[in-house]
Amino acid sequence: MKNKIIKISFFIAVLAVAALIGVSTFAVESPTADAGPNLYLDSGQTGILQGSGTDPNGYSLNYYWNCTGGSLSNNSIAQPIYTAPHIYQFNNQATFTCNLTVTNSYGYSGSNETTIYVNYGNAGNLQVQTNSATSISGNHATLNGYVTNPNYGNTVYVWFEWGTGTNYGNETYHQTKSGSASFVQNISNLSSGTTYHFRSAARLSNGYTVYGQDKTFNTSGTAPENLVVTKKVINLTSGNLNWQTSVSTKPGDILSFVTTVKAQSADAHNVFVKDTLPQNFIYKGNLTLNSNINYSSNPMSGINIGTLPAGQVYVIAYQAQVPSAQNFSYGTTTLSSGVVISSSNAESKTASTQVSVNNSIVSGAVNVPTGITNTSLNDSLFLPIIIILTAFWLYFSGSTNKFADWLRKTKK
Secondary structure, eight states: OHHHHHHHHHHHHHHHHHHHHHHHHTOOOOOEEEOOSOEEEETTOEEEOOOEEEOTTOOOEEEEEEESSSEESOTTSSSOEEEOOOOOOSSOEEEEEEEEEEEETTSOEEEEEEEEEEEOTTGGGSEEEEEEEESOOSSEEEEEEEEEOOOTTSOEEEEEEEESSTTOOEEOOOEEEOSSEEEEEEEESOOTTOEEEEEEEEEETTSOEEEOOOEEEEOSSOOOOOEEEEEEEEETTTTEEEEESEEEEOTTOEEEEEEEEEEOSSOEEEEEEEEOOOTTOEEEEEEEETTEEEEOOOTTTOEEEEEEOTTOEEEEEEEEEOOOGGGSOSEEEEEEEEEEEEETTEEEEEEEEEEEEEEOOOTTOOOOOOSGGGSGGGGSSHHHHHHHHHHHHHHHTTOHHHHHHHHHHHHO
């Protein structure tokens, strides 16, 4: 009796684990908002807020901006035009914030905030201009600027901010200038074949700071070998769950493709994934991005996954179905499924898998469905769970030996 109770308890525990797997699979997560980099404007000047949102469940998003000052062209889009208020006061700078809230169709939301720095209206006493970069090579560039400072009695500090995006992330040393003058600074250790952003900056000794416009330059040479890409496939219908670069299939089989992307030594920006399926293969969805399920995007149309930090891996998986036998000649047909990964600061990379379709149906013959593998059970975790629970039941019910005897009899 005691052993029977233990067996029943274990079986209930297995069912509970299976239930938990099912519940966690369909959990809804909140979206993430990104209000973008800070803006630096003069009084009355305009700029674009670089807002964006990501929903781990693939749901569509609604955007809403709320700013403490200034005005927006449209507060219900991701990237509206911001107009700074007109402010007139000497030697100072106003600060405003703009908060972005993104909400998905289930009502889950996320928020993020950016800061707007506005130079006062009569700050024309100090101006700084960003000029084009010169002497550009594969790993070096010269940045040029001009400062206008009628306040000859005040020392002005000038420098450049630079990086692979408009958040910059680097700045040169601060030079001192008096009056109006050009200034030049060199930057090095750049990556070849890469787009860089930079802007000039100037600050009076009393702390008043102004910024020049953003400019870009491209280093020469080929973009660095930074991305590592692999693509593999499994045949869900056959039950062989070992990821491989090639797979054997039959018409109607359900396949799962997975692409991994890794940024090695540097962040990869604006990473774009575009997949291709063999002709007539049917995209079945179940798209997952880094284990987040049910994205609505289609990898055949392309997916922008944004910035991939150095050392991190991004995983994209989806399911597809081999078309019916009428699409193939009798025998084996080998097809290819490829993926192209591009980035704004790295060389594009490709990867592919091979799919061998074994067609044993002679033209005109009828292929009769024979059981469970022709249903949607192959598209979920339900079939493996049934198999596991059946095995547990056979063992703990004491029917394993009876089942083995039955198998032996059927072979005679």
